[in-house]
Every structure is written in C-alpha cells, then in structure tokens.
Amino acid sequence: MSALSVALTGNPNTGKSTIFNELTGARQKIGNWPGVTVDKKVGVIEHNGRKISVIDLPGTYSINARSQEEQVVSDYFKENKPDIVVNIIDAANIARNLFLTVQLMEHGIPLILNLNMMDEAQRHGIKIDMKKLEDAFGMPVTNTVGRSNKSVRKLLDVFTNAVMTNYKPSKLITDHIDKVHKIEQSGLGAAKIEEEIISARYDLIDKIMASAVTVSAAGKTLTEKLDSYLANGVSSLVLMLVVFYLMFQISFNWIGQPLADLVGEFFDETLVPWAAESMAEAGVADWMQSLVSDGIIAGVGAVINFVPLIFTLFIILSFLDGTGYMARVAFIMDPIMRRAGLSGKSIMPLVMGFGCAVPAIMANRALDTHKDRMISIFVTPFITCNAKVPIIALFAAMFFPDNVANVVFAMYFLGIITAIVMAKVLSTTIFKEQKSTFLLELPPYRLPDPKTVLLEAWDKGKGYLIKAGTIIFAMSVIIWFLSSFNSDGMTEDMDNSYLASIGSTTSVIFAPQGFDTWEAGAAVITGVLAKEAVVSTMGILYGADEDSVDTNDAEGTAEVLNATSMGSAFTPLSALAFMVFTLLYSPCMTALGTVKKEAQSFKWMAFVFFYTCAVAWVASLVVYQGGKLLGFE
Amino acid sequence: MTLKETKSGMVVRIDSVGESALKQRLMTMGLIPGTRVEVLNSAPLGDPIAIRLRSYNLALRRDDAAQIEVSQVN
Numbered sequence: 001m002s003a004l005s006v007a008l009t010g011n012p013n014t015g016k017s018t019i020f021n022e023l024t025g026a027r028q029k030i031g032n033w034p035g036v037t038v039d040k041k042v043g044v045i046e047h048n049g050r051k052i053s054v055i056d057l058p059g060t061y062s063i064n065a066r067s068q069e070e071q072v073v074s075d076y077f078k079e080n081k082p083d084i085v086v087n088i089i090d091a092a093n094i095a096r097n098l099f100l101t102v103q104l105m106e107h108g109i110p111l112i113l114n115l116n117m118m119d120e121a122q123r124h125g126i127k128i129d130m131k132k133l134e135d136a137f138g139m140p141v142t143n144t145v146g147r148s149n150k151s152v153r154k155l156l157d158v159f160t161n162a163v164m165t166n167y168k169p170s171k172l173i174t175d176h177i178d179k180v181h182k183i184e185q186s187g188l189g190a191a192k193i194e195e196e197i198i199s200a201r202y203d204l205i206d207k208i209m210a211s212a213v214t215v216s217a218a219g220k221t222l223t224e225k226l227d228s229y230l231a232n233g234v235s236s237l238v239l240m241l242v243v244f245y246l247m248f249q250i251s252f253n254w255i256g257q258p259l260a261d262l263v264g265e266f267f268d269e270t271l272v273p274w275a276a277e278s279m280a281e282a283g284v285a286d287w288m289q290s291l292v293s294d295g296i297i298a299g300v301g302a303v304i305n306f307v308p309l310i311f312t313l314f315i316i317l318s319f320l321d322g323t324g325y326m327a328r329v330a331f332i333m334d335p336i337m338r339r340a341g342l343s344g345k346s347i348m349p350l351v352m353g354f355g356c357a358v359p360a361i362m363a364n365r366a367l368d369t370h371k372d373r374m375i376s377i378f379v380t381p382f383i384t385c386n387a388k389v390p391i392i393a394l395f396a397a398m399f400f401p402d403n404v405a406n407v408v409f410a411m412y413f414l415g416i417i418t419a420i421v422m423a424k425v426l427s428t429t430i431f432k433e434q435k436s437t438f439l440l441e442l443p444p445y446r447l448p449d450p451k452t453v454l455l456e457a458w459d460k461g462k463g464y465l466i467k468a469g470t471i472i473f474a475m476s477v478i479i480w481f482l483s484s485f486n487s488d489g490m491t492e493d494m495d496n497s498y499l500a501s502i503g504s505t506t507s508v509i510f511a512p513q514g515f516d517t518w519e520a521g522a523a524v525i526t527g528v529l530a531k532e533a534v535v536s537t538m539g540i541l542y543g544a545d546e547d548s549v550d551t552n553d554a555e556g557t558a559e560v561l562n563a564t565s566m567g568s569a570f571t572p573l574s575a576l577a578f579m580v581f582t583l584l585y586s587p588c589m590t591a592l593g594t595v596k597k598e599a600q601s602f603k604w605m606a607f608v609f610f611y612t613c614a615v616a617w618v619a620s621l622v623v624y625q626g627g628k629l630l631g632f633e
Numbered sequence: 634m635t636l637k638e639t640k641s642g643m644v645v646r647i648d649s650v651g652e653s654a655l656k657q658r659l660m661t662m663g664l665i666p667g668t669r670v671e672v673l674n675s676a677p678l679g680d681p682i683a684i685r686l687r688s689y690n691l692a693l694r695r696d697d698a699a700q701i702e703v704s705q706v707n
Binding site: 061062064066092093094095096099124126191194195198199202215223227228231232233234236237327331332334335336344435437438439440441442443444 | 689
C-alpha cells in the first residue's frame with residue numbers, strides 16, 4: 001500500500017506547527033519550496049503499519065496568492081491531490097479561521113476540520129457544537145489540544161480511518177459555491193468581484209457561527225491584562241528593554257558563555273593535545289600535523305565556541321515568539337522603526353542579527369512588503385554579530401585597556417546607528433516609490449510547546465553549525481596554505497607567504513585609514529570568508545604562539561599580541577579605524593549567500609557587498625582623519 | 634467618522650473599508666461592512682492601533698485606519 005498523504009493547512013498562530021511537530025517529531029525534513037523562500041516541511045511516520053507522509057503547508061489567512069506563502073498553498077492544491085487535508089483551526093478564533101476553510105471548499109478540496117485549543121476557547125466563553133459544525137459543512141470535525149501529545153496522536157487514527165467519500169458538502173456550502181460562481185460571472189471588475197466574494201464568505205461564516213457556536217461574554221482575559229502592561233503606554237517600552245536586557249545577559253553571560261567556555265576547554269585541553277599526540281604517534285608528516293592542529297582544529301574551534309551563545313539566544317527568541325510577545329514588540333516599535341524607514345516587524349530579524357546574520361536575514365521573510373523586506377535584509381549585516389565580538393574585544397583590550405567596556409559598547413551602538421541611518425537612506429532613495437504596510441495579528445499569550453521552541457531554534461541555528469563544518473573548515477585549510485606557502489614551496493617565514501602578497505596588495509586602499517599593513521589587509525580578506533577568521537589570522541600573522549590566541553579570552557590574547565609587532569603596527573586611532581571597518585564591511589560569505597537566496601538576485605548580493613564595504617571605508621576614514629584633526633593619534 | 638478618529642474603549646460598526654492598497658487584505662482579515670469592532674489600546678507613540686473583531690486582535694497603522702469609515706454603537 002502506498003503512503004497515505006496528509007496535508008496540514010491553516011492560519012498562522014493556530015498551533016499547526018506544534019501539531020506537525022508532535023506528529024512527526026525529529027523525523028521531519030525542512031526544505032524549500034521551489035522558486036520561493038518558504039520553508040517546506042515534510043515528515044513520514046508509521047501508524048498501525050500504515051506509512052503516513054505529512055506535509056505542513058505554510059500558515060496563511062487565505063489563498064489569494066498575495067504573498068509567497070499563499071502562492072505556495074494555492075499551487076500545492078492545484079498540483080497535488082493529497083488523500084487527507086486537515087484544516088487546523090484555532091477554536092478561540094474560529095470566525096476568522098473559517099475564512100480559509102470556506103475558500104478551500106470553494107476549490108472542491110475535501111477537508112477534515114480540526115479544532116485546536118478548545119480549552120482556551122472555552123475560557124474565552126466560546127462554545128462550539130462539533131456535531132452542528134459537521135452538519136453545517138458536511139465535513140468531518142475533530143479536535144485536539146495542541147500541546148498534548150496523546151491528543152495529537154489520536155489524529156493519526158482519524159487519518160487512517162477517515163473515509164472522505166462518506167461526506168458531501170452541505171446544501172449551505174453548495175449554495176455558497178453557486179453564489180460565488182454567479183459573482184464571478186457578474187461582469188464586475190476584478191477587484192469588485194473579489195470584494196463581493198469575500199463578503200459572501202463572511203456572510204456564510206456568520207450563518208454557520210449562529211448555528212454552531214455560542215459566544216458568551218467572558219471576563220477580562222489574561223491576554224488583555226498582560227497587554228495593558230506589555231503593549232500599552234511608556235511602560236511597555238521600558239519592559240521591552242528589560243526583556244531584551246535579560247535575553248542578552250542570559251545568552252551572552254549567564255548561560256551561553258559558561259557553556260561556550262566548556263566547549264573551548266574541551267577543544268584546548270582535550271581535542272588539540274589528543275590530535276597532536278595521535279598524529280605524532282602515527283608518524284604523520286609535519287606539514288599535515290600543522291594543517292590539522294593550527295589550521296582546521298583552531299579554525300573550526302573558534303566557530304564552535306559561539307554555538308552555545310547563538311543557540312541560547314535563538315531558544316529565547318523562539319520562546320518569546322511562541323508566547324506572542326514578539327508580535328507586541330513589533331506593535332510597540334513600529335512607529336519608531338517606521339521613522340527609520342523600517343517596519344516594527346524588523347525587530348525580530350535585527351535582534352537575531354546579534355547572534356548570526358544568516359538566520360536573521362532569513363527571518364525577514366515575515367515582513368509584509370518587498371520594500372520592508374529588502375531594506376531590512378540590507379541593514380541586518382551592520383548589527384554586531386557574535387563573530388565580530390572577538391575582533392572588538394581584542395582591539396579594545398590591546399589599544400584601550402582602560403576603556404574596554406566603553407569601546408565595546410560604542411561599537412555595538414555604532415552598528416545599530418549605521419543600520420538605522422542606512423535604512424533611512426535606502427527607504428528614501430532606491431525604495432522611495434514602494435509602499436510599506438503593516439497589518440499584524442496580536443495572538444493571545446500562550447505558553448509555547450517546548451518541542452516546537454527547540455525545533456525552531458535548531459532550524460535557525462543549524463546553519464551556523466553547517467558553516468563551521470563546511471566553509472570554516474575549507475577556509476582554515478586555505479588560510480593555512482596561503483600563510484605557509486609561497487611560489488618556492490613551504491616557508492617558515494610568513495612575511496614571504498602568498499598571504500603576505502595578497503595582504504599587501506589589499507592594504508593599499510587602507511592608507512588613508514592608517515592601517516595599511518599587509519597583516520591588516522590579509523585579515524580583512526579572510527574576514528569576508530568568516531569574521532571569526534580576523535582574530536586568528538592576526539594571531540598567526542603576528543607570530544603569536546597559536547595556543548595563546550583564544551577568541552574567548554581577549555585580555556590574554558591582547559597581552560600576548562602586545563608583545564609582538566602588532567602592538568606597534570597600530571596606533572590607538574588606527575586601531576579604532578580598523579575596528580570600525582571590520583564592524584561594518586561586507587558580511588561573511590555565508591551571509592552574502594543568504595542575501596542572494598532571500599533577495600532572489602545575484603545583483604542585490606553584489607550590491608550588499610559593495611555598499612557595506614563603501615560605508616565601512618568611509619566611516620573608518622572619518623574616524624581616522626577626523627581623529628587626527630582633533631589631535632588624537 | 635473614521636477608525637483613525639476613534640478612542641480606546643469605543644465599540645464601532647464598520648460602514649465602509651475605503652479604497653486602499655490594503656483593502657482586500659483588510660477584508661480577508663474580517664473587516665467587512667457591518668462588522669463590530671472594539672477599539673483597544675494604541676502603541677505608546679499613538680500608532681499603530683489595536684482592534685478586536687471576530688474574537689481576535691489585529692494591529693494596523695493609523696494611516697490605514699483613516700480609510701475605514703465607522704459609526705459608534707455604544
């Protein structure tokens with residue numbers, strides 16, 4: 001027997017993903033719908049000896065192809081005839097949820113209506129008579145409690161036992177479909193026809209609601225009470241700052257950093273000595289030992305160090321998103337963000353940008369319009385991602401030992417300010433003609449399902465791990481090769497290596513910024529491959545003992561490097577200019593690749609590379625020359 | 634009056650959605666002539682505003698709300 005195909009469809013915020021996650025668990029595959037930047041989630045499970053393939057269609061309010069998600073759902077039903085289509089409905093929000101249901105039925109798609117979160121609906125004074133609803137539609141109606149695994153697993157019995165041919169659309173539905181056909185043939189304009197049909201759908205929904213649903217006045221709900229603080233008045237902005245402060249403290253200091261230290265320790269104290277010993281014992285050639293220890297383990301290790309920080313941040317963000325709080329943040333921040341040429345919905349991607357630009361750029365999919373999406377994508381790279389932190393920390397410790405915290409703060413601030421200024425510039429120039437809109441559902445506050453939070457955080461953060469395993473791995477080998485070889489073969493003297501010649505060619509353009517050394521030039525080049533590489537390249541090039549260059553220990557590294565010629569290669573002012581440049585210039589290769597994918601254009605990727613480099617070059621020039629005019633060195 | 638001119642706590646009925654780029658999206662979200670809408674709070678800087686209709690909450694910008702004609706029912 002072939003696999004039973006099941007498609008899940010429904011509005012956003014209905015708990016559809018949670019149901020999908022409960023059904024498929026870790027056996028789900030996340031891919032991409034062809035030609036668009038929308039996640040495609042499928043999972044294959046077995047139930048009572050029957051294979052069931054479940055597809056989670058993107059959450060949409062309708063299927064009018066007004067967004068990529070709607071296009072995907074609409075195309076899917078044109079091209080596929082799944083055995084079972086389950087329409088997940090948030091019972092507490094049934095009236096608006098049924099809009100999609102009615103639209104799907106107009107297309108002749110047989111549905112199972114699954115009412116989710118019935119308990120919440122009851123608390124809100126909404127009572128649904130499932131039998132009457134079934135009769136009104138002529139389609140089977142089931143219910144689930146999204147966070148209860150047992151309740152969701154019961155759906156599997158429904159899938160395998162459902163005989164859709166036993167059901168026929170009710171007269172109410174067939175009459176509605178006739179009415180829709182009449183409107184379509186009425187000869188009115190396209191827009192007018194659509195509006196008439198939308199009205200007809202809500203007329204039908206009102207009829208069904210009157211027969212099957214009773215709404216009684218409930219007291220003040222928890223959501224209303226919370227919103228009077230979290231989405232109302234100046235207090236909401238203060239509370240948001242507190243929430244964000246706690247989020248960063250937890251991710252970067254309280255939980256993320258101790259975990260990162262453990263990982264770093266494992267690399268330094270266990271993996272590196274073990275690798276060195278086993279290679280020595282096995283009699284591996286010296287150059288191979290150098291490649292593995294100094295190149296690959298050092299390079300990959302520097303990236304793996306950040307994984308706990310990034311995952312902690314993403315788990316917290318996914319949790320906040322699942323509670324409904326991020327929608328409030330978008331709501332209260334919209335007027336502020338709009339003045340900068342952005343949308344309130346840009347907050348989520350920009351905050352993610354403090355972790356890693358790659359998932360942050362992808363998170364811009366949630367934005368309403370092309371204009372908002374593009375601007376937000378183009379300014380996200382200015383945010384100080386985790387990989388840029390070691391550069392700032394090291395240079396601050398080396399050249400501003402008395403003001404480390406202030407300098408680090410100033411750099412974070414500069415990143416945010418640059419993002420805001422450039423958003424304003426882009427919105428009033430390239431995207432001047434396009435309109436920005438903002439329409440956002442404020443879902444009720446809910447405690448998110450832990451499995452869904454973890455899966456989402458994993459989905460956002462996994463790109464970073466892949467990067468460590470692929471690009472950083474390859475890059476470590478390349479940098480090691482370039483710094484250890486020249487046209488005569490392997491060289492001990494790095495000043496004569498390939499990297500030195502590449503670096504000195506590049507460094508010419510940094511003469512006005514005061515850091516035109518070949519080492520700085522080489523570090524800038526490797527930084528495009530990955531920002532993590534800047535510090536380790538500097539360490540290698542200035543001849544520090546590899547073990548002492550630790551991306552997590554800025555002060556220790558600063559002490560070591562101060563003893564090398566690096567201490568004299570920069571003045572405090574040129575060091576500041578270098579920090580500003582590396583903070584703002586081109587995002588790493590992986591992020592550039594993501595821009596290309598999300599903007600669906602190679603041209604926009606090239607634009608991002610050149611314009612960020614130009615902004616960085618000018619900003620560092622202003623810092624250096626301005627500083628000199630003011631008498632600094 | 635328009636939805637933009639309403640005050641928090643008012644209950645209104647939609648008379649017309651008005652012509653705007655958002656019109657069909659607004660209608661899809663349930664803003665149909667005759668729909669009962671409760672005006673909730675607005676964001677700290679007065680914009681966007683939150684409304685409650687058909688048992689759910691929706692946020693929209695004041696500029697878009699200015700296109701929507703309503704009349705008060707309470």
